[in-house]
Amino acid sequence: MTTNTATPEKTGARTAEAATLIGDARERIDALDDRIIGLIQERMAVSAVIQESRISSGGRRVNLAREMEVLGHYRDALGKPGTSLAMTMLELCRGRI
Numbered sequence: 258m259t260t261n262t263a264t265p266e267k268t269g270a271r272t273a274e275a276a277t278l279i280g281d282a283r284e285r286i287d288a289l290d291d292r293i294i295g296l297i298q299e300r301m302a303v304s305a306v307i308q309e310s311r312i313s314s315g316g317r318r319v320n321l322a323r324e325m326e327v328l329g330h331y332r333d334a335l336g337k338p339g340t341s342l343a344m345t346m347l348e349l350c351r352g353r354i
């Protein structure tokens with residue numbers, strides 16, 4: 258746990274109270290981002306196992322029908338930007354196509 262040293266200068270807040278609140282919330286965001294990055298790295302590893310297994314069996318790395326399901330899942334949950342997020346994540350997991 259880091260000590261909150263947020264100042265109005267660092268946060269854009271106009272009062273010390275708002276700066277403290279923003280500093281605390283930014284610490285939570287940084288912790289969430291660390292967890293999100295960890296989950297993405299875990300997803301990349303699981304995806305690699307699937308891709309390697311398929312390639313070893315004579316198949317292709319990419320399965321577009323499955324990717325459409327993944328894209329739809331993110332779009333349903335997050336709207337149009339969810340599709341962009343899922344496309345970036347798929348690129349992280351299987352490279353550029």
Ligand SMILES: C=C(O[C@@H]1C=C(C(=O)O)C=C[C@H]1O)C(=O)O
Nearest residue numbers: 304307318319320323324350351
């Ligand atoms: C992981 C798979 O392989 C590839 C990677 C995907 C993914 O990371 O979600 C989805 C489809 C495939 O292009 C899979 O087929 O499930």
